[in-house]
Amino acid sequence: MDRLLFVSADGHSTMPTELWPEYLEKEFHRYLPRLSDENRVFTRAMGVINEPSLIFPTGTDTSPYDVFDAEGHYRSGQWAGAWDLDVRLQEMDREGVAAELVYHGYFKATDLFFNVSNTVYPVDVVDAGVRAHNRWAHDTFGSAADRLLLVSAIGRCLDIDVAIREAAWAADHGFVATYAPGFTPHPDQPPLYDPYWDPLWSFYEESGTTLVVHAGYGFPVGYTYGLVNDAFEHAEANGDSDQALADRLMSQVFNDDKVFSDLRCRRPLWQMMLGGVFDRHPDLRLLMTEVRADWVPALLGRLDALYDANRDDLPALRRPSEYWHSNCMAGLSFMHRSEVEMRDEIGIDTLSFGRDYPHTESTWPNTADYLRALFEGVPEAEVRPILGENLARFLRLDRAALQPVVDRIGFAVDDILGWSPPVSPDLIAHLNMRCGYSKPAEEERRLADLEPMIHEDLIPLTSG
Secondary structure (H helix, E strand, O other): OOEOOOEEOOEEEOOOHHHHHHHOOHHHHHHHHHHHHHHHHHHHHHHHOOOHHHHOOOOOOOOHHHHHOOOOOOOOOHHHHHOOHHHHHHHHHHOOOOEEEEEEOEOOEOOOOOOOOOOOOOHHHHHHHHHHHHHHHHHHHHHHOOOEEEEEOOOOOOOHHHHHHHHHHHHHOOOOEEEOOOOOOOOOOOOOOOHHHHHHHHHHHHHOOEEEEEOOOOOOOOHHHHHHHHHHHHHHHHOOOHHHHHHHHHHHOOOOOOHHHOOHHHHHHHHHHHOOHHHHOOOOOEEEEOOOOOOHHHHHHHHHHHHHHHOOOOOOOOOHHHHHHHHEEEEEOOOOHHHHHOHHHHOHHHEEEOOOEOOOOOOOOOHHHHHHHHOOOOOHHHHHHHHHHHHHHHOOOOHHHHHHHHHHHOOEHHHHHOOOOOOOHHHHHHHHHHHOOOOOOOOOOOHHHHHHHHHHHHHHHHOO
């Protein structure tokens, strides 16, 4: 039976706190008490907004667990694949995932100094945390590098030689991708089109390392932690219940007006396109993960118009829409039905699907049902590239080596596209809350919000 290759563009991991001293260099251990204090706040607050019974109301007496976790995978702790290789492979097999990109970040523990869930630390401390995470990830998942596609954390990159040394270590140890510089920016970092970055871009080209812009890119250091801590302190001072804390976080932090509305994650696209980065480095690849793609055609149309109007003054040699197809891809965590309907407009060859395991807002443990609903009426010839073939090509995976895994655990075509009873309305309603399954497309709605950032970058690019 010809099964479907499924390469997930998004999955996460986190180092257990008891391993921090083992992986962090001893000279930086004095920062661990402060990190532990942050972790107490972070895990307490994030724990309540990742508790399904608090954030996914059913409107009836039915528990949300009965809707989405009938087989008990969530309740039995199968999210432990965030740090347990055996559990992770088991859950990949169950959901037909041949290979999956693995990023840092999961609410069971904060990261080591380098994420927006941390406060501000000295640059050398941040870089030490990056090294610790990368070495832990390799030790934990590296033995299954054919299936667990590791993405390295990145520091402040104020010393390009230090950045290249860590990039070289990661490439030598099987990492296939890296977070893009500026994930948590430093005020002294130059924009991504600046020649400062060219040695690092050249290394990524030569090593075959894919550059990733993941959700949360561009937040100021400490931004998310500050918002979470404010809600936490308010709850502590007022003796609030878990439900009250969850409601406050969902209404004031994790909503479409705060964390999930931020547009800085889109900035690397035009900086690298209009700044000629893909001309100087034609083999450099950029994966835009968990930042949607329903806005991409509108933005590319605007950037193409700006390019046409400023062609003689810009370093770029081609229109931005051309770079989208030659150098870029969207890792959709999780693809909405509206994006399926826009697939030709966005470019079928630029789309990939991520299940975001083991986050609570992921399609796991319902990925098969999600895909059945998502791809209803879509031809198999278009499902195959989106589900895995595009990303395998983009990441330059050994397709032949993955085939035995696909033959063993991959979805049969009929599992996803064949006739079967429809996904239950209760589960679809739940997936709308959890994953935005039926969310309308953004299209041009936020172009005006992007204009100040675009023009801020366009001025130095066109002034020579």
